[in-house]
Amino acid sequence: MLMISALNLKLSKIALVIIVLFNLVVAIVLMEYFWNLSKIDYSNTTNWKEISGYFNKEGYKPAKISTPGLEGSGYVLEPGNVQFKFINPKAKSGSPEKILQDNDYVYQEMFKNKITEPKDMDIETIRPPDPEKINSYQRANATIIALVRNSEVSGIGRSIQKFEKSFNGKFKYPYTFINDAPFSDKFKAKMRKFSDAPMEFVEIPRQLWDKPSFIDSEKEKSMMLALARHNVAYAMKPSYHNMCRFYSGNFYNVPELQKYKYYWRIEPDVKFYSDIRYDIFKYLQGTGKVYGFTVNLYDIDETLTTLWPETLKYLNEDDNFKYVNENGAFQWLLENQQNPKKNANTGGYSTCHFWSNFEIGDMDFFRGEAYNKWFQHLDQSGGFYYERWGDAPVHSMGLALFADKSKIHWFRDIGYFHDPYLNCPNSDSTKNCKIGTFSRWKHLNDQNCMGSWIDYSMEGMEKVY
Template sequence: MASIPRKIARLMVFALIVSTIILVAVNSSSFGLGGWFGSAQTGPRKLVFSNNKSKPPEKVVEENYKLLQDVLMKPILEPKTDNLVRPPADPDQYDRANATMLVLVRNRELGQVVRTIKQIEKKFNSKFHYPYVFLNEKPFTDKFMSGIKAVVSGTAYFEHIDAADWEQPDWIDVKKQNQDMRQLDSENVGYAKQVSYHNMCRYYSLGFYNHPRLRQFKYYWRFEPGTDYYCDLNYDVFKFMELNNKTYGFVIALYDVEQSVRTLWPRTLEYLAANPAALHPNGAYDFLLENQQNPHKTKEANGYSTCHFWSNFEIADMDFYRSKPYSDWVSYLDSTGGFYYERWGDAPVHSVGVGLFEDRDKIHWFRDIGYKHQPYTLCSNCPTCSKCKTAEFTYDHLKDQNCLANWWKYEMSESQRNIY
């Protein structure tokens, strides 16, 4: 094997030292990371979990789950704002927001996606006729397209993803990738050995919003084949986002598989060390750095709680992804190969990105949009919701995966809590 040039070797050693310092800092209770990014801190909060208390994790799990049940049992209607836009008399003449329904789907999933679309149409889109964008790395079949056109009220766009955007980069070290994927698979990390899953996570993290078709839109509602929707929406959710200055909307928040994101946070800290001004002073730091309910996850993920918004449903402003803070950061992440050497999901990437680079008050919990993606459900005590059990979330043995209580406790202002 040829020797590594001395200059490159010195750079590698320097990078290792910097990474080690950052890892020590993030796991040290006596070192506030706010000191690293002081030049960007214009507010009182620092990039460190600010609510450490000495309680057993089991106790925290029970308290957080009870809090979630109490919140979901509270009767709600719809957001208490004076600017909700109601369904028009003629949806075809309606001045819609610059938005689309979005799904990444394969031809074989036609039955599942039609089932979900029928629910979305009944609950929401038959009243507004928003267009749909269907993405696939393979060409859609005539059968698929005709099946979709039979159930959607808005225009349907069937779009192909360019191989250059979908396939893994040719600079990925395949030997390392195979070794790392085998290791993750031995640790029971789902989809670890499926390259197509890694491609999907990477594409939804840094590529989809720049697809030529999606460039024409600002907002999207992402859904997945086979998900269920339970609640009638009698207002335009896209106009709600637009008129109330919201960037990101979610329904369910969970902990991730910690082995899948071991270096996501350290790589993020490397980026922030070089770009401290990117950090938003009112970011959702506690949500990202909480270490009480599942401290083993925070430790394994090197300081990241693994809390994330479950991205199989999300309503968001794609201009945020196109902004310099997010796009530069996610490009740096991509350059490290973590989407393939680990199994970084688009959900933690979106969540860390919006949690660090956006004002947390612009993140909205849609408590009136009930949905299920096995094994998790969100069903509020709302009169427009049906066919789900109020306050249902998941099986007893998965109670510790609830991150919604953390969002409620640490990141929501009183006005946000009382918006319903």
């Protein structure tokens, strides 16, 4: 009995020591925990990821710090405090597949009703002139732009033939062909066979086309290789980077284009499916709209991971917030439901953009201080060469931020195709395409941004078509 009692006493002392040591360890851990927690700046909302790391128990969610105005409107425009947020105005929910299904339904519903021409202007006042009076027709201050090489003579020729039949044969707007090299006599002669409209053949000034001297060539090469490893098209092609930069912010500065206000961009091997019987340029002029498109889709997120962060950086510098139009297309720009990985990889940009191989626009918008100052900032960052920022997302982001979204026009009545995407209206003037088709390949339907544009950026659409 004495032996058992002694053994129990010994065990009790050991247990006591273990308990004391355990409590000491717990106390040290808790002290370190609260010491680390005390160093966090709770007033800074960007630290909530750090804070939530401490509260990682399943089911626990830290309270959110909200900026006044951000939750309701989706944006805050203050000096040094420019913020944007996708607030899901239509309360859409579900998986990306479910969101795609809902957005496709919205898109297809738009094509059920037959349309004719825009209703927000008296179209009868901008009908084609009598062919015999075409030379005296008072055109808008506009031109057709084609950036092409001599080797693309056949492709651009096919486009012009279709374009003349669809639109320009009725109005004879001048063509401006631009190239980073001199056009050959053969190219010029061939173009003149396709149209008797005035034509100008322009070599782009080197300072508007060539890579800027401040670009770090070693960094550029390294970044190009990184993009190539992700199978990004044209990643290793310097001329493509030059083209993206040129069309993003320098095309409207070409001396021969200075005399024009409006432009319509066309490219090789595109198709026009509709008979357009009103003056598109005078329509923009009469309605005050600054831009028109036909196709609206997601971009390759690897090519522009820093475009949106760099833009936010710019908007938070000095008083640059003042350029943002409060009726901008912010929700379309920030949507994160259909392709959430793209949004995550770009720091909050949906990658939705207007496909710029077809665009009709007001060059004075791009020449304006709001857009041009922002472009200069982007250019200095080097993103056109260290990544592969395209002119389409740059144009689109600039328009979404600095233009009233009501001044951006979806030309629903113009049938258009650039492989593999198209716009095919439900109208009597459109032939040879399937109504409501977004792409000739069904697996690309998830790249359609039109559902978001319709839901978030088209106001009073019944007044237009």
